Amino acid sequence: MLKGFYTAASGMISQQRRTEMLTNNIANVNTPGYKADQSSIRSFPEMLLQRTESSSLPVKNGASFGSASSLGPIPLSTGAYMQEMVPLTAQGDLRETGSNSDLALLELNVPLFPETNQKGMLFFEVLQDDGTRAYTRNSHFDINNLDQLTSGGLPLLSTTGEQIIVKGDFEVTAQGEVLSNGISAGRINVVLADDVRLLMKRNDGLYAVENNGVLQSAVNNPEVSYSIRQGYVEGSNVDVTKNYADMMTAYRAFEANQKVLQAYDRSMEKAVNEIGRLR
Structure with a gap:
């Protein structure tokens, strides 16, 4: 569950930084020669969780052979981040x-x-x-x-x-x-x-x-x-319409990650205050 907190939080941070970049682009729409920034958002390396098991054989001195099995068929994502900002090279x-x-x-x-x-x-x-x-x-x-x-x-x-x-x-x-x-x-x-x-x-x-x-x-x-x-x-090469549309998309993605984070928080609260309560 804690991994979910970090994944949702990293998504919020990357979208916040993207929103700041888009806001700066729009603010410089009338700046001579300004080149709009573009961002690339990447996922952190995925993890494939495995469970370590052992099997014992009924022989004289005993023997065991360790093995591992995957927990689920899909790798676990560990979040996203804004990798870089590069200028748009189009002529103004x-x-x-x-x-x-x-x-x-x-x-x-x-x-x-x-x-x-x-x-x-x-x-x-x-x-x-x-x-x-x-x-x-x-x-x-x-x-x-x-x-x-x-x-x-x-x-x-x-x-x-x-x-x-x-x-x-x-x-x-x-x-x-x-x-x-x-x-x-x-x-x-x-x-x-x-x-x-x-x-x-x-x-x-x-x-x-x-x-x-x-x-x-x-x-x-x-x-x-x-x-x-x-x-x-x-003039600047900022496309105001596109930047506003991208900003709205970033805001919605931030909002979705925020709701996921709130859902994890409610689950954690129930686990601590109800399931783990001593009677």
Whole structure:
């Protein structure tokens, strides 16, 4: 009976975490470049319970042979858990803003990762205060007081690893070449995350790689093609209708596990207070 408590509780916890993920997706429906999270719920390893038996033979010194028989034909599940969250790699819709500092990254061709058969993702590369690299799809850029092109206050990096300095009017070509007053200020470094499972999404909308890893540049990669659209912002790829429907499904699953837990609790109460009562 105690196993039933743990199984129902694990189901409630996994659905609660899934609901939190879906709520975060819906809250970021208007965040530029936001990629919706997807979850995968898995079952813990199943157990096949067995009973140990012994058979004695009537011989001079006695002999016994141990044997085991299964308790029931079906393995016992030990609960479920939310294994991982991975971003949805679909392209968000582009919206024209007319602002020169808005740069939307349009993916034209990104290869599939062979192990998962899932498409990779392209990112802009920015420099953090501690000198490490972070990655973003937020297409709304600003120019700081040092004339640096920035995203969320972090400088955008070029293919040479340097900050991009713009003064006055500037133009960005489809391949990411930044022209400031007709002079090249560098080429925007677009990087490729071929295996999205290695990405870690942070609360500030940035992505990082495990162990401060660095993504490889997608510039001049023959398997990758993209276009940078100046004056456009990429919207989020959150499907509000689907997320609301999934949230309702998660709520119903949570509610069903809650009722199972309550049923086990009533059975346990009866076993303790009635069946086990000394008269």
